[in-house]
Amino acid sequence: xxxYILAALxxxxxxxxxxxxxxxxxxxxxxxxxxFNGSLLVLLFTxxxxxxxxxxxxxxxxxxxxxxxxxPFTVVLGSILGGLVGGLILRLDLTAxxxxxxxxxxxxxxxxxxxxxxxxxxxxxxxxxNFIRELLTIVTITLLVKIGKYAPIASGGATTMDTTLPVIxxxxxxxxxxxxxxxxxxxxLLAPFSIIAVSTLGRFLLSLTGL
Amino acid sequence: MVYFxxxxxxxxxxxxxxxxxxxxxxxxxxxxxxPIIIVLIFSLGFSIGSNxxxxxxxxxxxxxxxxIASLTIVFSIALVELAKRKVKLA
Numbered sequence: 405x406x407x408y409i410l411a412a413l414x415x416x417x418x419x420x421x422x423x424x425x426x427x428x429x430x431x432x433x434x435x436x437x438x439x440f441n442g443s444l445l446v447l448l449f450t451x452x453x454x455x456x457x458x459x460x461x462x463x464x465x466x467x468x469x470x471x472x473x474x475x476p477f478t479v480v481l482g483s484i485l486g487g488l489v490g491g492l493i494l495r496l497d498l499t500a501x502x503x504x505x506x507x508x509x510x511x512x513x514x515x516x517x518x519x520x521x522x523x524x525x526x527x528x529x530x531x532x533x534n535f536i537r538e539l540l541t542i543v544t545i546t547l548l549v550k551i552g553k554y555a556p557i558a559s560g561g562a563t564t565m566d567t568t569l570p571v572i573x574x575x576x577x578x579x580x581x582x583x584x585x586x587x588x589x590x591x592x593l594l595a596p597f598s599i600i601a602v603s604t605l606g607r608f609l610l611s612l613t614g615l
Numbered sequence: 616m617v618y619f620x621x622x623x624x625x626x627x628x629x630x631x632x633x634x635x636x637x638x639x640x641x642x643x644x645x646x647x648x649x650p651i652i653i654v655l656i657f658s659l660g661f662s663i664g665s666n667x668x669x670x671x672x673x674x675x676x677x678x679x680x681x682x683i684a685s686l687t688i689v690f691s692i693a694l695v696e697l698a699k700r701k702v703k704l705a
Contacts, residue, residue, distance in 0.1 A: 405622075405649065407647070408653055409652065409653065411656040412656040412660065413651045413657070413659070415657060416657040416658060416659060416660020416661040416664060417658075417660040417661070417663055418664060418665035419664065419682045420660060420663065420666075421665065421670065422664075422667035423651075424665035424666075432665060433661070436658045436661045436665075437658075437662070439654060439658045440655060440658035440659065441621075443651045443654045443658065444622070444655060445621070445625045446651055447648060447652065448622060448626045448629065449626070449628060449629040449632075450629060450644050450647070450648050450651075451626070451629065452625065452627065452629020452630040452631075452632070452633060453629040453630075453632055453642075453644060454629075454644050455629070455630050455682045456629065456630040456631065456632060456634040456635075456636070456637060457633040457634075457636065457637045457642065458639065460638065460666055462634070467642075468704055471702055471703075471704060474699075475698070475704070475705065477696060478691070478692045478694045478695045478697075478698045479694075480689065481690075481694055482691030482693065482695065483691055484689035485687075485688070485690045485694070486683065486686035486687030486689065486691065487619050487683060487687060488692040489686050489690070490683035490687075491683075491699060493682070494679050494682065494683075496679070503685065505634075505683060505687045511669065512685060514668075514672040515668055515669075525662060525675065525676070527672075528668075528671065528672035528675045528676050529672070529679070529680055529683075530640040531669050532675075532677065532680035532684075533664075533676075533680045533683045533684045534684075535663055537684045538659075538678055539663075540684060540685070540688060541688070542656070543689075543694070547684060548692075548701045549639060551696070552665055552696055552699070554695050555692045555695070555696070556640070557695070558688075558691040558694075558695040558696075559688045559692055561687075566622060569650070570651075570652045571652065571656070574645070574648075574652065580670065585626065585649020589619065589623075590620075592619070593619075608624070
């Protein structure tokens with residue numbers, strides 16, 4: 405199954421590239437937007453259906469309750485920590501590097517926001533880091549589920565609400581649906597605020613620690 | 616915000632429908648949904664491939680971006696696995 409998913413991804417990227425190169429980008433992405441949203445809505449309904457039919461899944465959710473929100477808030481810490489360590493290794497501006505990772509995979513949000521604050525080069529970094537996060541989650545999904553059923557959800561960040569959700573549920577089972585969706589949902593809500601917070605507070609906090 | 620509501624609506628509708636039907640109907644929807652997942656992943660790839668900002672970013676920051684993205688994934692997974700043990704998630 406992963407072979408079909410990877411093939412679809414590669415063919416999709418190539419097709420998108422060729423169509424935008426041929427100058428029909430607007431018409432192409434307009435149509436594909438509809439296809440994307442339509443298929444996502446159908447998948448959300450059928451994933452919900454599978455979840456509702458699954459007695460075990462409902463029971464597990466009731467047991468976990470609001471503790472489920474530990475996942476997205478831990479991903480906030482992990483992501484920004486990743487930006488900090490990456491910035492230290494590469495000797496980059498640490499505040500900017502943390503702001504890049506505070507997009508949690510939402511590249512169409514993080515790229516422009518970080519670009520506005522830190523300049524075009526960092527904007528490019530915001531795009532690249534976050535869409536690579538989304539792609540890596542899909543490409544490595546078979547490895548991630550071996551670590552644990554929360555690993556793909558942690559990896560996907562904000563994208564587990566839409567783009568990576570069907571693949572994650574496919575590999576982790578129907579009971580991962582609400583955990584994944586609520587984590588992606590929370591992170592998508594937090595992303596714009598945390599990019600701003602990291603951008604403004606980052607330098608101040610770093611000056612306190614002497615980094 | 617509209618986008619959030621548009622996603623939640625079919626999800627909740629699906630769960631309620633499944634809950635209502637669960638005594639009468641046992642279905643494995645996995646086979647039926649694979650083609651739709653393929654379509655979704657294709658269009659995800661398409662929107663990445665046709666995004667000029669995304670593509671032009673790669674030659675400029677590619678390897679650094681790959682490292683930072685990998686680190687965010689590694690730290691996110693590590694902390695969630697730690698938290699899972701502390702808080703006992705199902």
